Amino acid sequence: xxxxxxxxxxxILPAGDRAILVELDSLATxxxxxxxxxxxxxxxxxxxxxxxxxxxxxAKTAAEARQIAAHVRTLDLSGEAATDATEVSIDxxxxxxxxxxxxxxxxxxxxxxxxxxxxxxWTAAFGGFAPGFAYLAGGDARLEVPxxxxxxxxxxxxxxxxxxxxxxxxxxxxPGGWQLIGRxxxxxxxxxxxxxxxxxPGNKVRFNAxxxxxxxxxxxxxxxxxxxxxxxxxxxxxxxxxxxxxxxDLGRPGSADLGVTTAGAMDRGALRQANRLAGNPVGHAGIxxxxxxxxxxxxxxxxxxxxxxxxxxxxxxxxxxxRDVPMLAPFALLAGEVLELGTPSAGLRSYVxxxxxxxxxxxxxxxxxxxxxxxxxxxxxAGMPLAVVPxxxxxxxxxxxxxxxxxxxxxxxxxxxxxxxxxxxxxxxAGFGEREWTVTPQSNRIGLRLSGxxxxxxxxxxxxxxxxxxxxxxxxxxxxxVLFLSDHPVTGGYPVIGVVATADLDKAAQLPPGSxxxxxxxxxxx
Numbered sequence: 001x002x003x004x005x006x007x008x009x010x011x012i013l014p015a016g017d018r019a020i021l022v023e024l025d026s027l028a029t030x031x032x033x034x035x036x037x038x039x040x041x042x043x044x045x046x047x048x049x050x051x052x053x054x055x056x057x058x059a060k061t062a063a064e065a066r067q068i069a070a071h072v073r074t075l076d077l078s079g080e081a082a083t084d085a086t087e088v089s090i091d092x093x094x095x096x097x098x099x100x101x102x103x104x105x106x107x108x109x110x111x112x113x114x115x116x117x118x119x120x121x122w123t124a125a126f127g128g129f130a131p132g133f134a135y136l137a138g139g140d141a142r143l144e145v146p147x148x149x150x151x152x153x154x155x156x157x158x159x160x161x162x163x164x165x166x167x168x169x170x171x172x173x174x175p176g177g178w179q180l181i182g183r184x185x186x187x188x189x190x191x192x193x194x195x196x197x198x199x200x201p202g203n204k205v206r207f208n209a210x211x212x213x214x215x216x217x218x219x220x221x222x223x224x225x226x227x228x229x230x231x232x233x234x235x236x237x238x239x240x241x242x243x244x245x246x247x248x249d250l251g252r253p254g255s256a257d258l259g260v261t262t263a264g265a266m267d268r269g270a271l272r273q274a275n276r277l278a279g280n281p282v283g284h285a286g287i288x289x290x291x292x293x294x295x296x297x298x299x300x301x302x303x304x305x306x307x308x309x310x311x312x313x314x315x316x317x318x319x320x321x322x323r324d325v326p327m328l329a330p331f332a333l334l335a336g337e338v339l340e341l342g343t344p345s346a347g348l349r350s351y352v353x354x355x356x357x358x359x360x361x362x363x364x365x366x367x368x369x370x371x372x373x374x375x376x377x378x379x380x381x382a383g384m385p386l387a388v389v390p391x392x393x394x395x396x397x398x399x400x401x402x403x404x405x406x407x408x409x410x411x412x413x414x415x416x417x418x419x420x421x422x423x424x425x426x427x428x429x430a431g432f433g434e435r436e437w438t439v440t441p442q443s444n445r446i447g448l449r450l451s452g453x454x455x456x457x458x459x460x461x462x463x464x465x466x467x468x469x470x471x472x473x474x475x476x477x478x479x480x481x482v483l484f485l486s487d488h489p490v491t492g493g494y495p496v497i498g499v500v501a502t503a504d505l506d507k508a509a510q511l512p513p514g515s516x517x518x519x520x521x522x523x524x525x526x
Contacts (some may be wrong), residue, residue, distance in 0.1 A: 006155040008032075008077045010109065012069050013419035016499030019058040019469050020069045021419045024077070027125055027137070030055055031081040031201070033072070038257070042068045048257035049467030050201075051491055052135070052166075055459045058256075067451065083202025087117025087121070087141075090169065091210045092160050096180035102162060105145045105179075113181060114209055116140040117160075119296075122167055122205040128467065131259040131373045132171035132189025134199040135465060137404070139167055146462050147493055149477040151177030153442060158183045160207070163493060164462045165217075167207075169199075172374050175446060177476065177493065189259075191363065191375070197258065234299045235354065235388025239338060241380040242293025247358050248351075249285040252366035252375075255492045263370035266349055266445060266486050266509035267307030270308035274353030277305035277330050279397040284357030284389075285367040288379070289350045291512075296381070298333040302388065303355035303397060305330045309347030309510060310403065311396035314340050327467075329400035330355075346407060347510040356391035372487035410436060411511060413504045415473065415519045420495035423475075425458040432497060433520050437481065441513040445487040447474075447506060450517070454479025455497065465493040471508075473519065483508060486514045 008029035015021040024030050034050040037057060044064025049056040057072075061189040094114045103110040122136035129135075147163045152175060155161070159170040161178035170176060171188035188198045238245075248271060251264025263286055265271035272282035287294065292311045304311055305488060306327050313325045318336040321356060325331040325339075333339050360367045360377045369376040380386075421429050438452040454477050468474065472484045474494045483500065484492075485508065498519060500508060511517065 007073070007075060009073065012072065014416055014471050014499075015056060015340075015467075015496070016416050016471055017062045017501050018060070018065050019056060019403075019499075020065055021466065022055045022057065022072055024053055024055065028080055029077045029082070030126070031331045032077045032079055033075065034257070035081040036075055036077070037072075042071050045070070045344065046253045047254045048239065049490055051128065051466040052125065052137075052464035054464075055467040056469070058358050058469060060251075064285045070356045070498060084200055085202055085204055087204040087206060088199050089206050089208060090181040090184050090186050092118075092184045093212045094146035094182040095212060096160065096182045098179040099181045102143075102145055102179050102181055106142050108142060112190045113143065116143050117162075117167065117181065117205045117430060118209050122207070124164075124199045124201050124203040124205060126201050127259045128465065129168075129255065129259060130171055130174050131375065132197045132199070133259050134188075134197070134198075134201070134203075134205075135166055136167045136205050137165060139165070140405065141165070143167070145179050147177040147477075148179065151175055151476060156183070156479065158185060160184055164464065166465070173377040174372060176277065180401070187372075204467060234385035235302055235356075236386040237297040237299055238380045238382060240293065240382055241384075242289055242291065242295075242341070245294050245380040245382070246288050246291040246371070247285050247360055247377045248288040248368045249366055250283045251368055251486065252364045252370075255364050256467070259490050260364060260373060260375060261370065261486075261488055261490050263368045263372070263376070263486050265351065265368075267308050267351065267506045269506045270349070270351045271353070272402065273307040274305050274351040275327070275357075277307065277328065277398040277401065278303055278353035278355045279330070279391060279395040280353060280355065280357055284353070285360065286354065287352040289341055291348060292341045292350065294341045294352070295338060296333070297338045298335050299385070300335050302329055302333045303391075304333050304339065305398070306341065306350055306355045307353070308350040309344035310342050311350050314341035314342070316340070324439065326400065327329040327402060327456070330397035335365060342462065343511055348512045349509055354388050355395065355397065356389040359387035359389045370487055407510070409516070411507055411515060411517045412520050413508060413517055414522045415471075415498035416501060416523070417498050417521050418496070420463065421497055423457050423459050423463070423495035424455065424497060426452050427441065428455055428458070433518065437517050438521075439511050439513050439515045443513065447485050447488055448483040448511065450481045450483065452480070455481065457495070463493055463495050465491045469499060471505050472496045473498045473500065485509060486502065
């Protein structure tokens with residue numbers, strides 16, 4: 001999309017085929033635009049994510065994203081959004097892994113970093129990244145430091161950190177690239193509070209140095225085991241969960257401003273197919289199984305269907321008789337029988353649909369497990385009962401379906417260029433579609449970590465954190481891209497060279513380590 005210069009808007013850029021990234025001239029204008037869109041949502045509008053100098057808006061369709069872009073151009077953004085200036089005090093033990101390095105980078109030394117961090121009242125500018133994660137601005141300018149060249153795969157809950165001009169507290173264990181200077185036991189996100197986030201935009205935050213008597217924080221409560229409704233007998237029992245099995249539906253869109261990503265099934269087409277075959281609406285909760293190995297016992301007669309990664313399905317009855325059942329077709333699992341999913345011969349994730357749907361509590365409108373935030377039911381574990389919603393008498397199972405075509409040797413993922421291609425020179429951008437990348441074993445529901453010839457940036461310095469979408473190809477300073485998937489962080493601080501088209505994301509979800517992929521540019525919302 002072409003740059004514009006009126007109403008404080010600097011540019012409107014495509015962020016994939018169903019989102020726009022609006023660049024603005026100040027944080028005040030950012031917050032005004034966010035407030036305008038949240039108070040009067042546009043047709044198809046899903047999420048509005050404010051950041052330092054941008055607002056990310058996601059939509060249900062590409063056409064609606066274009067219409068929202070046109071609407072944004074008409075808005076008067078000269079006013080100011082109201083904020084809550086409540087002061088929040090946080091005790092910190094300053095013993096972070098990067099404290100000494102930050103002391104060297106700033107020239108302050110470790111003691112000087114602590115004095116500068118506690119000597120300023122910070123302001124919560126905006127949320128994002130993860131539930132309860134708040135970007136704190138207005139601190140001592142001497143504390144401005146770059147992110148790590150390679151993000152950590154796990155930052156502990158309660159870590160107090162710096163990146164760019166911001167400070168923050170990690171609400172729970174997540175990947176992250178910020179510099180860690182301390183830790184706190186303050187609970188940053190708690191769904192049992194009337195306001196789950198301890199720090200909200202506009203709040204004033206004061207850090208206090210304390211001695212190392214603060215226990216390692218529990219942060220957000222761990223995900224709860226699926227609760228069995230008292231009115232429903234357990235329909236299934238988990239005998240063995242396999243490598244990782246989680247309950248998933250189509251996710252919880254619309255909560256990104258709280259730092260809550262959409263989550264949901266990685267291969268949404270496969271979940272829809274399993275539900276259709278089992279006689280359910282396509283969005284019902286089913287079981288996502290990573291690399292097979294799930295074993296389920298029926299406590300009562302059930303109808304199931306399995307789609308996604310190709311696995312062998314065997315049923316053992318109470319007398320020890322074994323029979324095979326096909327994928328992509330409904331089948332009965334009678335009381336006392338046991339179903340086992342084998343290892344995939346193709347693909348990575350299989351989906352078990354159960355007629356009626358898995359019955360677990362809704363959290364922010366979804367039954368999905370979000371491994372990034374810990375929201376939703378816990379991953380399945382041996383001995384866990386799974387309640388099943390009684391299916392209405394009108395529900396009809398589907399007819400058997402044929403499998404899709406075999407995967408290519410190199411998987412092609414179509415991508416919309418940008419929004420941050422300007423962080424790479426023309427040769428890198430032009431040749432990006434010819435490069436091959438390999439999926440590494442460090443990949444998970446948050447994203448595919450890729451290896452290949454490193455992408456070199458043409459700019460130095462740091463990109464201010466901004467909203468990200470499922471499918472974003474983010475490039476950290478190491479030059480090894482990360483393709484964000486269902487449980488991706490709501491915001492990120494590395495440039496996005498392209499965003500995989502929505503239609504191709506199910507393919508990405510089925511790529512095991514060692515798979516080779518190539519990104520091919522296509523046009524976006526512009």
